[in-house]
Amino acid sequence: MHIKDTALGALAELGYPQQKIKTAQARQLSATLYRQLADHQIKSVLHLCEQLLEERDWMLSLIAYDWAFRVKKQYTLSTFDIFERWLLHYVTDWYDCDDFCTHAFGELIVQYPQLIDKTHHWATHSNFAVRRAVAVILIYPLNKGKSPLNAPLNAANYQHDLVQKGYGWLLKVLSKSSPDVVINYLKTHHKHMPRVAFRYALEKLDKQTKAQLMSL
Template identity: 40%
Template sequence: MQADILSRIRKDLTESIDEKTQNSYSRFFKEEVKCYGVKSAAVGKIAKNYFKEMEQAGKADKKRVFSLAEKLLQSDYCEEAFIAFEWAYMVRAEYTEADFPVFERWVKNYVNNWAKCDTLCNHAVGSFIEEFPEFVENLKTWAKSDNRWLRRASAVTLILPARKGLFLPEVFAIANILLTDKDDLVRKGYGWMLKEASKPHQQEVFEYVMENKKEMPRTSLRYAIEKLPPELRAEAMKK
């Protein structure tokens, strides 16, 4: 079953290669990436179709899904990682505390560009943290890591929870840890987290930015204030 489904997925991906998409990767990524060159909508459709097939066969339980996801991740292809992480999110109703080390290992071993980081963390890991909020403390450990993807992951995991108004003290705590990070993708990641937090918590995020703007890199600052009203944005951008 596993080998069969993997080979069919890879055949579908190969047959869906789009030359324009293939040629555009160098614009999106500074690092070398391994991609087929398939439009994200097509990859999403492949992910959903095969998940549905597994469900109908009674083989879409978390254990099987995580095992298949691991095999997809080992190929290093962006599209296969997208399918793996999408499937991991689809079994979120079955998450237990024991899944956190699995997600952490995936970030450490398989995440090597911002798209993989965000696909896994925005949805699967973000949902996990909402369900098991005590693990938000682990994100602070990620924020102190030497691994740039764990540091970005510490922020982008809170994107969707922050948009709902959750974890504001932790959002600020992680922003504090990452405040002067040298990595551009980490700076953008925590700026994005603050921007999402500003939707339900406009005043608090504005005050945080004003307190920290002397140290905050301009990239992070611009992201953080993007959704604030024009007058607050102008105030924040003053030297």
């Protein structure tokens, strides 16, 4: 049986697509299906992931990105080429951007931080979800304490509300470990930053600092 049919059959038992499936349910199902795979080598698993992604169904994509994360111990530098192709061809909205970039793709950056430089050109891509990925891909490394401080501040293209929010989210995460970096950045760039990104960025700062920054 094709992996798509197996996954869709399992999802159907949960009532999908007629009923909305919670992300936690889908992840639990994904774990079960992954254990049933005969081959857990990265080449085989990523091939199956791409079969799921080709269906362009959100639940199947969630399973694909989860499986890609499960083979993280087998990542190499060349995994970037596969993940970037997925980003450019299969990611179409904020939810799949975030799921992919804050797990599998973010973990790849943790392991190979030099790959950050290869993400900068996404900032001019026509797909807003790819532009959002410039910032969002750094959130997982930041939470792991593995991202260079200068890297998050390179996210640039704000020409979409969800790109702005992704950039603000990144700065908010950075503010937890490096508040002074974010405060100084906001003071320097407040005149040019979209207000939605600015407000997101200062959410985790103390009340007094937030009030001072909002008055700028």
